[in-house]
Amino acid sequence: MNSAVLFSGGKDSTMACYEAIKNGDNISYLLSMESENDESYMFHIPNIHLTELIAEAMNIPIIRANTKGLKEEELVDLKENLEILKNKGVEAIYTGALFSVYQKSRIDKICEDLGLKSISPLWHVDEEEYMKKIVDLGFEVIITGVFAYGLDESWLGRKIDYDAIDELNEIKDKYKINIAFEGGEAETLVIDGPIFKKRIEIEDAERIWNNDNGIFHVKKAYLVDKQ
Numbered sequence: 001m002n003s004a005v006l007f008s009g010g011k012d013s014t015m016a017c018y019e020a021i022k023n024g025d026n027i028s029y030l031l032s033m034e035s036e037n038d039e040s041y042m043f044h045i046p047n048i049h050l051t052e053l054i055a056e057a058m059n060i061p062i063i064r065a066n067t068k069g070l071k072e073e074e075l076v077d078l079k080e081n082l083e084i085l086k087n088k089g090v091e092a093i094y095t096g097a098l099f100s101v102y103q104k105s106r107i108d109k110i111c112e113d114l115g116l117k118s119i120s121p122l123w124h125v126d127e128e129e130y131m132k133k134i135v136d137l138g139f140e141v142i143i144t145g146v147f148a149y150g151l152d153e154s155w156l157g158r159k160i161d162y163d164a165i166d167e168l169n170e171i172k173d174k175y176k177i178n179i180a181f182e183g184g185e186a187e188t189l190v191i192d193g194p195i196f197k198k199r200i201e202i203e204d205a206e207r208i209w210n211n212d213n214g215i216f217h218v219k220k221a222y223l224v225d226k227q
Contacts, residue, residue, distance in 0.1 A: 003092040003119075004029040004085045006107070007062070009051045011134055011141045011160075012096025012122060012180075014190040017058070018137070019121035020094045021195055028090055030055050030062040031081055035074065046145040046187045046215045050200070054190065057198045057223055079110045092117035098125060098182040127180035131165050138194050144216040145187035150175040155186070156207045156216040189218070198223040 003020050007013045007030035020027055032051035055062035063084070067077035082093060093111055097104040097120040104120055111118035122130065134141060141160040146152070150171035158164060168179040177185045192199035204220040 001025050001091050001117075002028045002089050003094055004031055004090045005094045006096075007032050007051060007055070008048060008096075009054045009189055010096070010144075011139065011188045011190055012098060014054075014096075014139065014193065014195075015130075015134065016094040016096040016119075016121055017060075018139075018193070018195050020119070023121075025092070025094075027060050028088065029085055030058075030060050031085060031093075032062055032064045033067050033074075033078060033081070034064060035067050047189050047218050050189065050218060050221060053200060053221060053223065057192075057196045057200055059197045075106055075110065078107075079114070082110055082116060083114055086114055086116055090116070092119055094119045094121065096120075096122055098122050098127075098130075098180055099178070100182060125180075127178055127182070128165065128169065130180055131160065131168075132162070135161055135165070138192075139190055140192040140199070141188050141190050142216070143186050144189045144218070145214070146185070147187075147213045148175065148177050148183070148185035149212070150177060151186060153207060153209045153214055156209075156214055157205065160188070187215075189216075191221075192226070196226070199226050200224075 003025040005017045034048050052062055065081045067074045093116050095107055108118045143155050143158050146155050171177055172179050200221050201224045202218055202221045205218045208215050208217055
């Protein structure tokens with residue numbers, strides 16, 4: 001089946017891409033929606049400018065589209081671009097939705113209207129098992145934004161590994177966060193993994209902290225051959 005992935009460069013959309021490939025789908029395109037609104041209800045923001053580099057690392061064509069990111073109106077932009085994908089022969093859209101009914105229901109409706117199959121392979125996964133699976137598969141994921149109590153500046157740029165997962169569980173016990181970040185607690189960036197032909201090397205980045213939240217902004221990155 002010719003498929004496309006709604007892609008942000010974070011762990012969930014990358015894992016959706018992994019699951020699509022494992023299912024035997026032909027991933028014809030990645031679609032990256034770049035929002036002008038930092039508080040978009042639908043789309044990932046931190047380091048969205050790196051999706052083209054990640055697509056090159058995975059050797060998958062990408063379509064990058066802009067949206068003002070206004071609530072509900074951004075769905076019009078998404079629909080227009082999904083229709084473009086359909087016209088290019090795409091039959092199904094994969095997303096990395098875990099628990100957000102708001103996002104999934106709207107994507108499902110758009111796909112239904114366009115005659116596309118909507119697939120969310122990670123829907124309602126066990127959050128701890130999921131995070132451990134990411135590590136076990138060899139995906140290298142760093143945290144690029146934190147927006148919840150218990151997550152301080154030290155988490156920015158930190159790699160997700162078993163120690164990080166243990167600490168996230170401790171924070172969950174105290175602050176009731178979702179350790180897979182589906183509640184918007186944090187954002188991530190994938191820089192390597194089993195579906196990457198090359199890995200991403202970060203040359204220059206800065207931590208931007210604002211009282212109780214912040215982002216890890218990658219200013220310069222490039223691809224390197226894998227050993």
